[in-house]
Amino acid sequence: MPRYQQLANELAGMIAQGALRAGDRLPSVRQTCQSRGLSAATVFQAYRLLEARGLVQAAARSGYFVSAHAGSAQSPTRPSPASDAAPHTISEQIFELLQSSRERGLLPLGSAFPATELFPLERLRLALGAGMRKLEPWQISAELPLGLETLRRQIALRYLRLGLRVAPEDIVITNGALEALQLCLQTVTRPGDAVLVESPCFYAALQALERFGLKAIEVPTDRAEGADLQAMARLIAQHRPRACWLMSSFQNPLGCTLPPHKKRALVALLEAEDVALIEDDVYAELHHGADPALPAKAFEQRGGVMHCGSFSKCLAPGYRIGWALGGRWAPQLQRSKLMSSLSSSLPAQAALAEYLQDGSFDAHLRRLREALARQMRRMAAALAQHMPAGSRVSEPAGGYFLWLELPDGCDSLALLPRAREQGFSLAPGPLFSAQGEFAACLRLNCGHPWGPAWETAIAALGDMARAQLAQR
Amino acid sequence: MPRYQQLANELAGMIAQGALRAGDRLPSVRQTCQSRGLSAATVFQAYRLLEARGLVQAAARSGYFVSAHAGSAQSPTRPSPASDAAPHTISEQIFELLQSSRERGLLPLGSAFPATELFPLERLRLALGAGMRKLEPWQISAELPLGLETLRRQIALRYLRLGLRVAPEDIVITNGALEALQLCLQTVTRPGDAVLVESPCFYAALQALERFGLKAIEVPTDRAEGADLQAMARLIAQHRPRACWLMSSFQNPLGCTLPPHKKRALVALLEAEDVALIEDDVYAELHHGADPALPAKAFEQRGGVMHCGSFSKCLAPGYRIGWALGGRWAPQLQRSKLMSSLSSSLPAQAALAEYLQDGSFDAHLRRLREALARQMRRMAAALAQHMPAGSRVSEPAGGYFLWLELPDGCDSLALLPRAREQGFSLAPGPLFSAQGEFAACLRLNCGHPWGPAWETAIAALGDMARAQLAQR
Known part of the structure; x- marks a missing residue:
């Protein structure tokens, strides 16, 4: 394959993957000559080929830019690099499990952060x-x-x-x-x-x-x-x-x-x-x-x-x-x-x-405290309604976390993938112990305004826990 | 001394030291009652005493504020805490020496940073x-x-x-x-x-x-x-x-x-x-x-x-x-x-x-590079003029540091306090070595627009180096 085609294909690949996006300026012909050891004619040929494919556009005296409709609409998501690396310790393994449940689409029941809107x-x-x-x-x-x-x-x-x-x-x-x-x-x-x-x-x-x-x-x-x-x-x-x-x-x-x-x-x-x-x-x-x-x-x-x-x-x-x-x-x-x-x-x-x-x-803090206390009450009420008998819930006087102890026999780590399927994240108990204890516990985030999606998630969590107990 | 006077004196001390400054709000009477275990009457008495001394002012429904002319005009400078702690290593000792020469008034010949205006x-x-x-x-x-x-x-x-x-x-x-x-x-x-x-x-x-x-x-x-x-x-x-x-x-x-x-x-x-x-x-x-x-x-x-x-x-x-x-x-x-x-x-x-x-x-970088190159040329010229015979200066193709090797017998660490007296900082060679080598060397900062003060500092540095050589 001629060198100009190689260069053009490489750049087209970067556009397809989203590494180069609409409006990005390509390196100048002079820069590319120097960095690749190519002649100006070769680089021009590559850029013209990309132009002919509709991927880039020339602007007078400013160089070449990626076209508005070139490339993928979405940002690329590569496989998580974490999978390549062998974690050294149990806590790292658990942590990576947690990371994997931090996707944007999930209801952040396991998150450590309150809602931005607060x-x-x-x-x-x-x-x-x-x-x-x-x-x-x-x-x-x-x-x-x-x-x-x-x-x-x-x-x-x-x-x-x-x-x-x-x-x-x-x-x-x-x-x-x-x-x-x-x-x-x-x-x-x-x-x-x-x-x-x-x-x-x-x-x-x-x-x-x-x-x-x-x-x-x-x-x-x-x-x-x-x-x-x-x-x-x-x-x-x-x-x-x-x-x-x-x-x-x-x-x-x-x-x-x-x-x-x-x-x-x-x-x-x-x-x-x-x-x-x-x-x-x-x-x-x-x-x-x-x-x-x-x-x-x-x-x-x-x-x-x-x-x-x-x-x-x-x-x-x-x-x-x-x-x-x-x-x-x-x-x-x-x-x-x-x-x-x-x-x-x-x-x-x-x-x-x-x-x-x-x-x-101070005015902000008053509003924030009231919101967190209200949300915690709502979640505690939902837990009282939906969790299996024998569950216990903490009663904090501040912050936005509830600690749920499910009955013995529940396995919070095993709940994690199921919760993900149902659209919410979880923070299982063993995350919070160097020995991996608290298998039946979960930390729940009350930092978000209450709503039907939260009620649904808590109900689903209760069902999942009961299903675990039924299988004992 | 009655408790209200103790509290008033403590707060007056903070105002005098600049820990509390003009416009700062004092803790509310309620907060202070709780935090000190004092009665509201005692706290009010303390605040009124401060008011009588002209140190604070009451604002309707907003509490007490430090008065505009109370306290010291300047921010307090306490002795450097570094002096309390025994440094563990030679490099830390040297580093603290360097820190002490980072005062605002000094011409930053020893600094690691270019001028803000660039x-x-x-x-x-x-x-x-x-x-x-x-x-x-x-x-x-x-x-x-x-x-x-x-x-x-x-x-x-x-x-x-x-x-x-x-x-x-x-x-x-x-x-x-x-x-x-x-x-x-x-x-x-x-x-x-x-x-x-x-x-x-x-x-x-x-x-x-x-x-x-x-x-x-x-x-x-x-x-x-x-x-x-x-x-x-x-x-x-x-x-x-x-x-x-x-x-x-x-x-x-x-x-x-x-x-x-x-x-x-x-x-x-x-x-x-x-x-x-x-x-x-x-x-x-x-x-x-x-x-x-x-x-x-x-x-x-x-x-x-x-x-x-x-x-x-x-x-x-x-x-x-x-x-x-x-x-x-x-x-x-x-x-x-x-x-x-x-x-x-x-x-x-x-x-x-x-x-x-x-x-x-890119336009900013072009201006910045030109300024740094120009300043480096000016400093190199000044060094050529003012340093003792046998000195050598690096010729970098970028950045904003010159490395000056003074003739053997010069001691850059000993130059440090003298430079400070003359109003400029220095970065002595031993800072840059785990073994404390490069005793006769200095790193010089060309990141600032050239001017008479720099010329004067370089001339003074040359005189100081010659004086060291004369004492050998």
Whole structure:
């Protein structure tokens, strides 16, 4: 085949696959000559052939562009690359299972995110432009490892409302709470160390431990009042952990909240044993009642608590802005941030600083909390109606997750493909355990406005669970 | 002291320190009662006392605000927390030295960043709003671990202009090139592995190796033509490294570029020895001549090259958007991204996708390249005039760094505090070496428009170097 045809076919293939799309400019003839080692005549011939096939059009002095109707209408979906790679661990296998159920068409019963429509996206968009306009040029090009000072001050003011006096200089802005967690872990642990986590606990924490070569020590956790402190004390004596990672309020997945006296006792225990508490408090603003939940951080005596927050769940999904307070490890945490990612994306920081300054955050939070509480009530009612006898459901005072314990004999992992056929996703219990426990449990997302599709999905889930029990 | 006075004094202290500033709202009386366990009367008394002192003002139905003229005019600067923490390694010590010379008032001769005014910040700001407006709601709340498809397609089109056929699905958007580097390292190494790096090399790479428990094997590197491949082959036989991290074009700090035949030989060597090449190509777009430098990636036969790029140096400082191509490790790289940070900040991605689509990137790059080349010529001329005899200066074909080798006997670390006194920062040679070599060398930043202040700084640097030589 002549070389011009080879080139034309290759480009036609990219157009067919959607890698090149309507309006895209082809590389210039000069660029293509250089990059392929072809003569200009050959490249011109290839481009003219594509033009003759109706795939590209020449524009005077601007080169060649892909035609409006060339190629596939849809974006191509290649087979998931995950299938090529052998996962190393059980938690990764389970995680890939979960990923595969994250398709757009599915009702997000297993998702970790609330509905987009609950957030003030248009106001945030306006705040992006306004916030960036206010930056001085040096702020744009300089490394700002701790993050924008205006944003750190707004976060310090939120702490002050809880009675916590936090200096803006002690706050490190991170790429979401996930980076905050990782920076905290890296600051206080070395590979091989043991780390206490709740059981069940948020799967991303288990993955982070795996990634840093840390050993997860699972603490039995009550679905109403959180971690069992007696058990924790025994596990500390046995495993000498360096850190404890937990969510003290509206925990993911249980929704549990440690009562204030347990938060105080937790901090006292960990400070006495020299175990760093990494408190992941990303649902803090989502209390359904009028009063906020005080973080465990409020009870520290010796700076033993690292506190992580985020705007992803309460204000700005996709902006990926979280933060961490390092307690007595603050200097090391700051160095860790500098070495790990220099700084966080400036536009998102500027937008949040601008939005928080204008004072409408509280009104948004009131609406959001009411919506989440309402949706949770609706889902709890549907579960009461549709689940088999013997099922139990958590009763969180905040957040947007319900934890469903189906009767023994139900297998949540086996429900996953069936739910997918019925058009909804699920987050099965074993995802939330390093040992793969909680086989009969599911985390359910109440972060979306209730409607018939949700009622139908819950009814279908009940039927599927009963069918499993019938087959025992 | 009565409790209301204690509270008032505490708040007055925060106002004096700038933690609370003009216009900030104090926590509501109700919030403060709850958070401090005080009666409403006590809190009111405290607030009225602050009002009487002129520090706060009450606004009808909105609570109390810090008065316009209360507090310090300036943001408080606390002593750097770095001084509290014992650095663990020599490279950290050096790094902290460098940090301390990054003050705003200093002429940024040692900085790693070009001048803000060289970038189309206003157009990017407009692209932020426009790009976010075009997103569909599901794109905002969903996890998009690979990054926005529109942005990945634009990056694929840039590769195509170099003759590289890259599928958008194989690109992972990262939080700057620094995350790209770390994800690549984590994908192909385990703690304890050896990794080849150039000598000298960019200090952030040395820090990343330290952080992941990897051993840096330094490859002698020519200041014109890059890594010594014979030496590299010997080091591979000796140390069996798992990866090689290098900058193949316009390297930081030398400015060197491997000629195409050396890039081809490098890839052949590494693929034959099963050493992953992590190619950091963040200066790729900053070629001073008309023709781009082809990356080593273009010569791979077996997918052995991971290619990292960034918009931070050529388009959008502060946006923290980079990317990585995983080569044959693409599936593992994607999983690594998902587990490490879920996804990158959406507003920055949307803005860049929008900007790249509108087609003005090339015109911006032409202006930027011309400015950098011009500034580099001016600085080279000033160095020729002012440096002591026996000094040597690199002659890069791109980027914005010059590498200055002062005569033996000069000590660049000792120059640092003197330069600071004279009002400019420096990046001393030992920063760029795991062994602390290159004592007589400096990396100089030509990324700023030339002017008398720069001429003066270079002249002062020459005087300081001569003074060192005179004391030998």
